[in-house]
Amino acid sequence: MSLLEIKNAKLKLDDKDILKGLSLSVNSGEVHAIMGPNGSGKSTLSYMLAGRDGYELESGEVFLEGQSLSDMEADERARSGLFLAFQYPVELPGVGGMSFLREAVNSRRKFLGEEELDHLAFVKEARKVASKMFVKDEMLKRAVNVGFSGGEKKRFEILQMAMLKPKVSILDETDSGLDVDALKIVSDGVNAQRNDENAIVVITHYQRLLDYIVPDFVHILSDGIIIKSGGPELALEVEKNGYAGLINAA
Amino acid sequence: MVATQETIDKVKEVSSTYKYGFVTDLEAEKAPLGLSEDIVKFISHKKKEPKWLLEWRLKAYKKWLSMEAPNWAMVDFPKINFQDIYYYSAPKTKPKLNSLDEVDPELLRTYEKLGIPIKEQEVLAGVAVDYVFDSVSVATTFREKLAKEGIIFCPISEAVQSHPDLVKKYIGSVIPISDNYYAALNSAVFTDGSFVYIPKDVKCPMELSTYFRINEQNSGQFERTLIIAEDNTYVSYLEGCTAPQRDENQLHAAVVELVAMNNAEIKYSTVQNWYPGDKDGKGGIYNFVTKRGNCLGKKSKISWTQVETGSAITWKYPSCVLKGDDSVGEFYSVAVANNAQQADTGTKMIHIGKNTKSTIISKGISAGKAQNTYRGQVQIQKNAKGSRNFTQCDSLLIGDKCGAHTVPYINQFTPHARVEHEATTSKISEDQLFYCLQRGLDTEQATSLIVNGFCKEVMKELPMEFAVEAQKLIGISLEGSVG
Numbered sequence: 001m002s003l004l005e006i007k008n009a010k011l012k013l014d015d016k017d018i019l020k021g022l023s024l025s026v027n028s029g030e031v032h033a034i035m036g037p038n039g040s041g042k043s044t045l046s047y048m049l050a051g052r053d054g055y056e057l058e059s060g061e062v063f064l065e066g067q068s069l070s071d072m073e074a075d076e077r078a079r080s081g082l083f084l085a086f087q088y089p090v091e092l093p094g095v096g097g098m099s100f101l102r103e104a105v106n107s108r109r110k111f112l113g114e115e116e117l118d119h120l121a122f123v124k125e126a127r128k129v130a131s132k133m134f135v136k137d138e139m140l141k142r143a144v145n146v147g148f149s150g151g152e153k154k155r156f157e158i159l160q161m162a163m164l165k166p167k168v169s170i171l172d173e174t175d176s177g178l179d180v181d182a183l184k185i186v187s188d189g190v191n192a193q194r195n196d197e198n199a200i201v202v203i204t205h206y207q208r209l210l211d212y213i214v215p216d217f218v219h220i221l222s223d224g225i226i227i228k229s230g231g232p233e234l235a236l237e238v239e240k241n242g243y244a245g246l247i248n249a250a
Numbered sequence: 251m252v253a254t255q256e257t258i259d260k261v262k263e264v265s266s267t268y269k270y271g272f273v274t275d276l277e278a279e280k281a282p283l284g285l286s287e288d289i290v291k292f293i294s295h296k297k298k299e300p301k302w303l304l305e306w307r308l309k310a311y312k313k314w315l316s317m318e319a320p321n322w323a324m325v326d327f328p329k330i331n332f333q334d335i336y337y338y339s340a341p342k343t344k345p346k347l348n349s350l351d352e353v354d355p356e357l358l359r360t361y362e363k364l365g366i367p368i369k370e371q372e373v374l375a376g377v378a379v380d381y382v383f384d385s386v387s388v389a390t391t392f393r394e395k396l397a398k399e400g401i402i403f404c405p406i407s408e409a410v411q412s413h414p415d416l417v418k419k420y421i422g423s424v425i426p427i428s429d430n431y432y433a434a435l436n437s438a439v440f441t442d443g444s445f446v447y448i449p450k451d452v453k454c455p456m457e458l459s460t461y462f463r464i465n466e467q468n469s470g471q472f473e474r475t476l477i478i479a480e481d482n483t484y485v486s487y488l489e490g491c492t493a494p495q496r497d498e499n500q501l502h503a504a505v506v507e508l509v510a511m512n513n514a515e516i517k518y519s520t521v522q523n524w525y526p527g528d529k530d531g532k533g534g535i536y537n538f539v540t541k542r543g544n545c546l547g548k549k550s551k552i553s554w555t556q557v558e559t560g561s562a563i564t565w566k567y568p569s570c571v572l573k574g575d576d577s578v579g580e581f582y583s584v585a586v587a588n589n590a591q592q593a594d595t596g597t598k599m600i601h602i603g604k605n606t607k608s609t610i611i612s613k614g615i616s617a618g619k620a621q622n623t624y625r626g627q628v629q630i631q632k633n634a635k636g637s638r639n640f641t642q643c644d645s646l647l648i649g650d651k652c653g654a655h656t657v658p659y660i661n662q663f664t665p666h667a668r669v670e671h672e673a674t675t676s677k678i679s680e681d682q683l684f685y686c687l688q689r690g691l692d693t694e695q696a697t698s699l700i701v702n703g704f705c706k707e708v709m710k711e712l713p714m715e716f717a718v719e720a721q722k723l724i725g726i727s728l729e730g731s732v733g
Contacts, residue, residue, distance in 0.1 A: 052684050074687040075696075083688075090685040094703030100689070103699065107690035143703065160689065 002063070003028050003199045004049075004168045009060035011048055018044045020224035021060070026168065029196040033210055033235060034203045036221035037243045042203045043087065045221070046172040050084040051077045065167060079111035081167030085157040085174050092144040097156065100144050101126055105163050126163065133159045133189045151182035158189040169193075170201045175209035187212030207239040222247045281338035287311060290438050293338050297407050297441075300414060310427035310437030317431045323594040324623040324655060325563045327536065335501060337439045337472070395455070402447040403458055406474055409445035416447060420478055424507035424544045424571070432503040432565075433540040436472045440505065443473035448483040448514070457713050459488040475506040479514035481547065486517040488716055500525075502561075504539045512547030512574065517555070519712055520568075521720050524560035526727070529618075531590030534562025541568035542598075545577035545606075553580040554597065555711045557720040559727040562591060567625065569598035572606035572634075579608040582708040584720075586701075586727050587620030587652070596626035596657075601634035601667070610641040613705045615724075616652035617731035623655040628662075628669055635666040643673040646704050648697070648731045676704075698725030 004026040011019040018041050026032050036042050047055040049062060051074035062069045064082055072080070092100065106116040117125065127137060135155050145153055154174055161169055171190065175183055190213050194200065202213055210218070210232065218234040219226045220243070228234065228246055238246065281292050290311050294304040319330070396403050402413060410417050427437040444460045460475070479485055489506075502524060508516050518541075527534025537560075543552035554568040564587075570579025581597035599608035608628065616622040628639045645654035656673050678700050686696030702709065702721050709717050 050684075050688050053680070074684060075690055075692050078688050078690040086685065086688075090679075090681045092682060092685070092700060092703055094706035095699055100699065103691055103695060104689035107692075107695070111690070164690070 002026065003065055004201070005063040005066075006049075007061045007063075009045075009048065009062065010058045011044060011055065012058055013044065013054075018224055019048065019057075022221075022225055023060075024219065024226065026199045026201060028167075028199055029194075030217065031194060031200045031202065031213065031215045033213075033215035033218045034201060034221050034226075035205070035207070035218060035235060035238055035243075037247075038205070040221045041224045042205075042221060043172060046084055046170050046203055049077075049170055050074055050082065075107075079108055081108075083161050083164055083166035083169045085154075085161060085169065085171045087173040087176055089145045089148075089153040089157055091146045093146055095144050097140040097142060097144050098123065098126060101140070101160060101163055104160065108164050129162045130159055132192065133162065134185050135159050150177035151179070151185075154178060154182065154186050155189070158186055162189065162193055165193075166198065168199050168201065170203065171213075172203050173205060174202070175204055175206060183209065184212060207235045210235045220246055281336060283336055284333040285335070285337055285439065289337050293439060293441060296338060297410070299407075299410055302418060303410060306422070306427070307438050310434050311439075313428050314431065314434035314438055317428075317434055319431050320565075323565050323625070324621060324657075325565060325592040325594050327563055327592075330501060330536070332435075338441055399452050399455065400449040401452060401454055402445065404445055406443045406445040406476060407441075409447075409476075413445075413447070416478065417445065417476065420476055420507065420509055421474075422507075424509060424542050425505055425540050430540060432538040433505050436474060436503050436505040436540070440472045440474035443475040443504070444477075444487075445475070446477040446485060446487065448477075448479045448485050450480040451482045452480075453483065454485040457486045457488055459490070471500075471502045471504070473504045475504070476509075477507070477516055477518070478509045479511060479516050479550075481512040481514060483511075483514045484517075485515075486713060487519070488713060489518070489520045490523070490716075490719075500534075501536045502538065504541075506539070506541040506568075508541075508543030508552055510543065510545050510547060510550035510552050510574075510577075513549045514547055515551040515553070516543060517553045518543070518568070519716055520554075520556040520558070521712075521716060521723065522556065522558045522560055522564075523723055523727075525562075526560050526589065526591050527562040529589045531562065534591075535560065537561035537564045537566060539566045541566065543568075543570050543579070545570060545572045545574050545579060545603075547577070548574045548603075549576045549578075550574050551578040551580070553578075553582070553711070555580075555582040555708065556584070556595075557705075557708070557712070557723065558583070558585040558593060558595060559723045561593075564591075564593040564595050566595045567597055569600070570608065571600045571602065572608065572637075573602045574606075575603040576605045576607075577603055578606070580711075581608075581610045581612070581626075582711045583612045584615070584705045584708045584724070585613070585622055585624075586615045586724055587617070587622040588727055588731050589618040589620060591618075591620045593621070594623040594625055596624045598627040599629070599639060601628075601630045601637040601639070603637075604634060605636040606634055607637065608639045610639070610643075611707050612641075612643045613708055614643070614645045614654055615648070615701055615704070615728070616645065616654050617648035617728055619651045621653045621655070623657060625657045625659075627659040628671075629660075630662045630664055630667040630669065632663045635664055637664075637667040639667075639669045641669075641671045643671075644704070645673075645675040646701065647675065647677045648701075648728065694725065694729055697728055697731065701725075701728060 002025050006022055006024040009019050009022045064080055069077055102122045109116055133155055215232055218230055220228040281289055290307050294307055425433050427434050448454055510516050524535035524537055545552055552570050558564055572579050579599050585593045585595050587593045597610055612624045614622040614624055624643045630637050643656045647654055654675055658671055660669055682700055683696055701724055712720055
C-alpha cells in the first residue's frame with residue numbers, strides 16, 4: 001500500500017511558483033531518493049510535507065497512509081507518523097534532550113493509543129537506542145542541539161527518528177556538514193530502521209549519501225517537478241554527468 | 251510569527267481559564283468595611299494582642315496616613331479606595347490548630363482543588379505546612395517534630411502570645427513601619443502569617459511551607475512573615491499563593507522579614523499564582539509586597555527564588571542587606587506576564603560588609619499585551635571592599651504587543667568592588683516552534699517547553715516538588731499566548 005502519495009502538488013512562495021505539479025508515490029518498505037540542484041524545491045518539498053506554516057499547497061493533495069494531510073497541522077502530521085530530519089536542527093536552550101525526546105515519544109504513543117512511558121522506562125529505552133547510534137548519555141543530558149557539532153546534531157535527529165518509529169521519514173540533506181566517519185554512523189542508523197512497514201525519502205544534493213543508504217528509486221527534481229525517475233543507477237548518472245545533462249535532456 | 255487563522259482560533263478556544271477560580275462557601279466573621287483607628291483596634295482586640303503591639307500598629311497607621319502611594323513603578327491602575335476593603339475576615343467555623351481532622355472539610359476540599367491536599371503532602375512530601383486562609387492560620391502540621399529540634403514554626407499571631415520577646419525584638423527590624431506606603435499599611439492591619447525561629451546550630455530537617463489564599467470577597471490579605479535563623483543554621487521556606495476568580499480587584503500587601511545570623515542560611519522560595527484578572531484586565535490581585543532579608547552575621551546567606559505567574563499587578567522587590575562580612579545574597583526570579591498583566595519586579599542588593607557577594611538572575615516573560623519590568627538596585631557601600639555582584643536579566647517576548655523593560659540602578663561607592671550586568675531580549679523563534687511541532691508536540695506543549703528551558707537557571711533553584719508545580723504553572727499561564 002502507498003504510505004505517501006503526493007498528487008500534482010503546486011505551491012507558491014512570495015508569489016513565485018516553487019512546486020509546479022509534483023507527484024510521487026512511496027510504498028511501504030521502500031527507500032526513495034530525491035535529488036536536485038540548488039533551488040529546485042527540495043527544502044520546500046520537505047517543509048510542505050511536514051506542514052510548516054506558510055508552506056500550504058495551492059493545489060494538489062498529499063496523503064499519508066491514505067489520509068489527506070491538507071487539514072492537518074504540523075504536530076498532527078508528526079503524531080500520525082511523519083518525521084522530518086532537519087537539514088539544520090534547531091537549538092532549544094535549556095531544554096534537556098531527554099525530556100524533549102520523552103515528550104515527543106509520549107505524544108506519538110498517546111496518538112497510537114499506547115501507554116505513555118514513565119521516566120524510568122523511557123530513560124532505559126532511550127539509552128538502549130542511543131548506544132546503537134553511538135550517542136553518549138552525556139549528549140542526552142545537554143540542551144537540545146545547543147553546542148552540538150554538525151555530526152552530533154544529525155545523529156540526534158536519527159536517534160529521534162529511531163525513538164519515534166515513524167511511518168514515513170523525510171531526511172533533508174542529512175549528509176550536509178558530515179565527514180565520512182559521521183556519514184557512515186548516521187547511515188547505519190538509518191539503515192537499521194528500514195523495514196517492510198515504513199518508508200524513507202532521502203532528499204540530497206550529492207550522490208555520496210546514496211552509497212551508504214542505497215535507495216530503491218531515484219527521482220530528479222528540477223524547477224518544481226520530477227523530471228526523471230529510475231533506480232540507483234540514476235544517481236550515478238548524476239554523479240558522472242551533473243544535473244545539467246539530465247535537465248537539458250528533459 | 252506567522253500562524254494560520256485556524257491555529258489562532260484553536261488556541262483561542264482552549265485559551266486560559268483560571269484553574270483556581272472557585273469560591274469556598276464558608277461563613278466569615280468580618281470586621282466592618284473600611285479602615286480607621288477603630289478597625290486597627292478591632293483587629294488587635296480580635297487577636298488578643300498585648301498593648302505594645304497595638305501601639306505599634308497605631309503608630310504605623312498614623313504614619314501610613316501621612317504617606318503617599320508610590321507611583322514610580324511601570325504599572326498603571328485606578329486609585330485604590332482603602333475604605334472599600336475588609337481588613338479582617340476569619341472563617342466562622344474556627345478550626346482547631348493542631349488536628350487536621352477537625353478542620354472544616356469544605357476548607358480541606360478547597361486545598362484539594364488547589365492540588366495541595368494537606369494529608370497527602372504531609373505523608374508523601376514530608377512538608378510541614380502552615381495554611382493561611384484569609385486572615386487566620388488554619389492548620390499547622392508537623393509542629394511536634396520541629397519542636398523536638400527547638401524550631402518554632404507557627405502562625406505569627408500565636409507567636410505574639412507564646413514568644414512575645416522574639417516577636418517584639420525582630421518585627422519591623424528589617425522593614426520599619428515607615429519603609430514604604432504598603433509596608434506601613436501592612437504593619438497597621440496585618441492579620442496573620444508565619445513565624446519561624448531556628449535556634450543555634452540547627453539545620454531544619456524539612457522544607458517549611460505556607461499556602462496563602464484569598465477567599466473572602468473584597469477582603470485584603472495582609473500577612474506578615476518573620477523568619478529568624480540563629481548562628482550556624484539552615485532553613486528552606488516555601489510560599490505558595492492562589493486566589494479565587496473575582497471581578498473586583500483585591501489588594502494583597504504582605505511583608506516578609508528575614509534575619510540571618512553568623513553562618514546562617516535562609517532559602518525563601520515563592521510560587522505566586524494569584525488570580526491575574528481576565529483577558530481584558532478585569533479583576534485580579536494587586537500584589538504589593540515588601541520582602542527583605544538582613545544578613546546580619548558573618549558568612550550568612552539569604553536566597554530568594556520566586557516564580558511569579560499571577561496577579562493583575564505585581565510590585566515586588568525581595569532584597570538583601572548584606573551587613574555581615576562575607577555574606578551572600580541571591581535573587582532568582584521568573585516573572586510571567588500574559589494578557590493585561592503588569593509586573594514591576596526585581597531586587598535590591600545592599601552591600602555593606604566586606605567581601606559580600608550577590609547574584610541576580612532574572613527571567614522575564616511577556617505575552618499578550620502585558621508589560622514586564624525588571625527593576626533592580628545594586629549598591630556597594632564605602633566599606634564593602636572586595637564585594638562582587640553579578641546580574642543577568644533575560645527577557646523573552648511572545649507576540650508583538652507586549653513589552654519588556656530592564657531598569658538597573660548601580661551605585662558603587664568604593665573602587666574595590668566588581669559589578670557586572672548582562673541583559674538579553676529574545677523571542678521564541680518560528681524555527682524553534684516548528685521543530686517542536688514536527689516532533690509531535692502541540693503549540694502549548696512547545697511553548698511551555700521552550701519557556702521552561704529559558705527559565706531553567708532559576709527553576710533549578712526551586713525545591714523539587716515546587717519545581718514541578720511551577721513548571722506546570724508557567725505552561726498554564728501562557729496558554730493561548732502563541733499564535
